[in-house]
Amino acid sequence: MIETIVFDVGETLTKDDRYWTSWANWLKVPSHTLSVLVGAVVAQGRDGKDALKLVSPDMDVESAERAREGAGRGEHIGEADLYPDVRPALGALHKLGIRVVIAGNGTARAAELLRDLDLPADAVATSGEWGVAKPDPAFFTKVLEVAQAGPAETLYVGDHPAHDVFPARQAGLRTAHLRRGPWGHLWANDPAVAEAADCQLDSLTVLAAMISQRAAAVRA
Secondary structure (H helix, E strand, O other): OOOEEEEOOEOOOEOOHHHHHHHHHHHOOOHHHHHHHHHHHHHOOOOOOHHHHHHOOOOOHHHHHHHHHHOOOOOOOOHHHEOOOHHHHHHHHHHOOOEEEEEEOOOHHHHHHHHHOOOOOOEEEEHHHHOOOOOOHHHHHHHHHHHOOOHHHEEEEEOOHHHHHHHHHHOOOEEEEEOOHHHHHHOOOOHHHHHHOOEEEOOOOHHHHHHHHHHHHHHO
16 A cells, blocks of 8 residues: 655756756756756656756856855745646645655755745655755665655655666555656657556556555455
């Protein structure tokens, strides 16, 4: 039985377009240029922020992030950045008694902003707070600590196979691949993803129904 469901952040709960558009504006390049570069580096298995170095090779990303914050143009996550199914899905899971955790790659500031949204979640954490990022196995050790459930009773939901599905599976967790955002769609039909994921989702709202059906099957 699933006791805890852990959600990735970017392109699982939140849309990344505002984030990358803000960087494009800071670097004074068209947003489409940066979006394509982000897609290219991620498809190569690299971090999305490597695209920033392609635009500005001499830039120190951490220093630039601090400069953006100081200029009032830093990170922002608001209600409009959430996918519309997020609140209904998390709320429905809570009503079923499922522990809901948000844990993904992101800055410590991103974690603060997510908490400010007061989502129906029992815990919120990011790699910036933990000091370790996906796909490092140590990240999923941290996930299981906040999950408060065993790997077989914990489902990790994410859009990116290499950051979410594969490493979570290797850590013994159950996994769900979400067909959402560029990475979710890019690898939606990959046989390796289908094999590694316990399920593939088009929407987060199906999770509550899935949990209820499985619980009913166990009771029958």
